[in-house]
Amino acid sequence: MVITGGHRNDGALLAAVLADIRVPRLTAGRPRTRPDAVVADKAYSARAYRRALHARGIKAVIPEKSDSIAARRRRGSRGGRPPGLDVAAYRGRNVVERHFALTKQWRGLATRYDKLAVTYRAAVVLAACITWSRI
Structure with a gap:
C-alpha cells in the first residue's frame, strides 16, 4: 500500500x-513480484498505464473510455486496434x-x-484487519 x-x-x-x-506462492519459495493481471476502472485506461503494465508482462484488464472509442472510430483504419478486455x-x-x-x-x-x-x-491497515477478522 502506497x-x-x-x-x-x-x-x-x-x-x-x-x-x-x-504474491505469495502456495508452495515454498519466494513470492512472485508480477501478478497475472491488473484490474482497474476506466480512469486508468491511458496509454501510459497500459505501456507500464505491458513492459512488466502484466495483462491489463481495463475498459476503454467512451471518448477514446469515439476518437479511434473517427480516425478509421488509422485509429488502431482497440485494447482487449477480459470481461469475466x-x-x-x-x-x-x-x-x-x-x-x-470509517469517518x-x-x-x-x-x-x-x-x-x-x-x-487503513487497522481497518483492513478488523474487516478481515469479521469474515
Whole structure:
C-alpha cells in the first residue's frame, strides 16, 4: 500500500505500486513480484498505464473510455486496434470496490483527518484487519 498526498497523481506512483507487489506462492519459495493481471476502472485506461503494465508482462484488464472509442472510430483504419478486455476478470473488480465502501465507513479514513501518511496508513491497515477478522 502506497499512501500519497491527496493532490498527487496516481500515475506517478504506478512504478512504486508495481514494485511493492508480492504474491505469495502456495508452495515454498519466494513470492512472485508480477501478478497475472491488473484490474482497474476506466480512469486508468491511458496509454501510459497500459505501456507500464505491458513492459512488466502484466495483462491489463481495463475498459476503454467512451471518448477514446469515439476518437479511434473517427480516425478509421488509422485509429488502431482497440485494447482487449477480459470481461469475466473485470467482473471481479466489484470485490475491491465493496472493500473501499467498507473502508469509507470509517469517518477518519474517508475524510483523512490524519496529517501524517504513516498514521493514515496505520489506520487503513487497522481497518483492513478488523474487516478481515469479521469474515
